[in-house]
Amino acid sequence: MGVSEKLGNLGVVTTTVEQAVNWARTGAMWPLLFGLACCAIEYMSSQASSYDLSRFGMELNRATPRQADLLIVSGRLTRKMAPVVRQLYDQMAEPKWVISMGDCASCGGVYNNYAIVQGVDEIIPVDVYIAGCPPRPEQLLHGILTLHEKVKGERIADWA
Amino acid sequence: MAVAAAPQEASLEEQRRWEGDLEELRGLVSERAVSGDTMLLNMGPHHPSTHGVLRLLLELDGEQIVTCLPDIGFLHTGIEKSIEDKSYEKAVPLTDRMDYLSPMSNNMAYAAAVEKLLDLDVPERAQIIRVTCLELARCASHLVWLGTHAIDMGAMSVLLYAFRERERILGMFEMLSGQRMMSSYIRPGGLWRDVPSDFLPTLKQFLNDFPYKVDDYEALLTKNPIWKDRSQGVGVVEPDVALAYGMTGPALRGSGVNWDLRKAQPYSGYETYDFNVPLGEHGDVYDRYLIRIHEFRESMKILQQAVARLERTPGPTRSENRKYCPPLRSELGQSMEAVIHHFKLWTYGYDAPDDEIYSAIESPRGEIGCYIHGTGANKPRRVHFKTPSFMHISALPVISQGYLLADMVAIIGSVDIVLGDCDR
Secondary structure, eight states: OHHHHHHOOOSOOOOOHHHHHHHHHHHTOOBBOOOOSHHHHHHHHHHSTTTOGGGGTOOOOBSSGGGOSEEEEESOOBTTTHHHHHHHHHHSOSSOEEEEEHHHHHHOTTOOSSSBOSOGGGTSOOSEEEOSSSOOHHHHHHHHHHHHHHHHTOOHHHHO | OOSSSOOTTOOHHHHHHHHHHHHHHBTTBOHHHHHTSSEEEEEOSSOGGGSSSOEEEEEEETTEEEEEEEEOOTTOOOHHHHHTTSOGGGGHHHHHTTSTTOHHHHHHHHHHHHHHHHTOOOOHHHHHHHHHHHHHHHHHHHHHHHHHHHHHTTOTTHHHHHHHHHHHHHHHHHHHHSOSSOOOOEETTEESSOOOTTHHHHHHHHHHHHHHHHHHHHHHHTTOHHHHHHHTTSSOOOHHHHHHTTOOTHHHHTTTOOOOHHHHSOOTTGGGSOOOOOOOSSOSHHHHHHHHHHHHHHHHHHHHHHHHHHHHOOSOSBOSOTTTSOOOHHHHTTOHHHHHHHHHHHHTOOOOOSOEEEEEEEOSSSEEEEEEEOOSSSSOSEEEEEOHHHHHHHHHHHHHTTSBHHHHHHHHHHHTOOHHHHHO
16 A cells, blocks of 8 residues: 555555455365264355355365365264364364364253264364355355454464 | 275284275175275265265276165164154154255155054145155156266266256245255145245246256267167166166166056055156166156156146145144234144154064156054154165165276166165
């Protein structure tokens, strides 16, 4: 701003590294192609024609955690599956984010029993929780945009 | 994550763990795997083409499948156990979440079983709406199957078309029940409520459009040479094998066995509808695909008839037996009796006889049966669901034997398994 006032429009934008990197990260956040249960079907709906997640640069699902930025835990997490999800999370490269989609992933949902982990945050850190059983695709989109807002506010000091 | 070929510089502990794994597998895989001639490959539980969290341990000779060991239970939710602690009416939402591609069918299987246990009548209008819901659920489920099956075999665009129509069906479910997927609409004794006034016009509009959309899917796949190459002659199931493994639904009919519970043991008035049961000839992946495509058209036929009947059949959508079926909301302001029933049914529930029954319906995947053992009180002693996905997964080893690794994805897709249905 200050520069363009003095020198005129040089076709240059001044910003901070923080803002530029965060902007890039929100523009192409690749989710892991991963689904657990019912919520995964609504996740597929959000990817498909009517809701079109690619509007937010997220149409590219990666089947390998090494190439993914975002883990959407969609569905109930059983005790047998928990170590697998933890391993997938560990295999993802930094920076990585986690969305807990639906009631089961967030808090166990309607299943308070021997089989279900009472919330995925018992095994991995979660950035955004989405309520609903299952959440509508609009709710998932809202959760993703909320995550984008969070990422835009990340500070360079926290990256390390 | 291959379990064979132990790492070169494995620590002693790793080496031991390794040998332990192999020891467990001895007898399940061939001796060649133990000696290292064939390779053991882990497919899943995180694999995009396993249609859920299914793990398959494959023994491969080159690219050929020698043995396939399914490992299930990654989605075991304890639904049957949870139902034991609920009164009969309150278990309905849990049944939604088993086979999450067609919740209406699960509701129906459970409701039909409870009705059989209680000897409860269902009004005619409720039965017609049930048939409507079940056929819509069949279409919605087959649409997900079509999209994912095609995407597994490399045809990416089909999913976008299939989900376009699925959204319309989910929209109709939302009209009925307020929820897109987990509707809990079909309940013991009838339905939650009558259809709203805008449901029938929407359904008619859908029935007008949908046959042309099915033509679109067929134009993309049926004569597509790549599709035929990938699916014809792959995953052949002989009729006797299919019967021996308890396969049902399109996977059984693909082998030419004429068994459809809608015809064989009609429920909810299916015997009064005019429709055909499509049968396959070769029992391969392609035939199972064709059968589901034809089932779209047969479902349309049933839906057309159901719409005509709905228009000329007024009446209640819930049993009048107030000992088992809660009164309508509108009755509560006028009748003390209704308030008493309402309170009793939503707090305590009702006592069901100390008896055991089994009843089954035809879900999009096959026979989904419900076994209930009552106690004479308001909670069941045991509820068990016999689900088609479980049977189909148990048949996977015999179907896939001798085919290539790449065909495995096609085979899994063609028997249409849902792990929520299998593990419950």
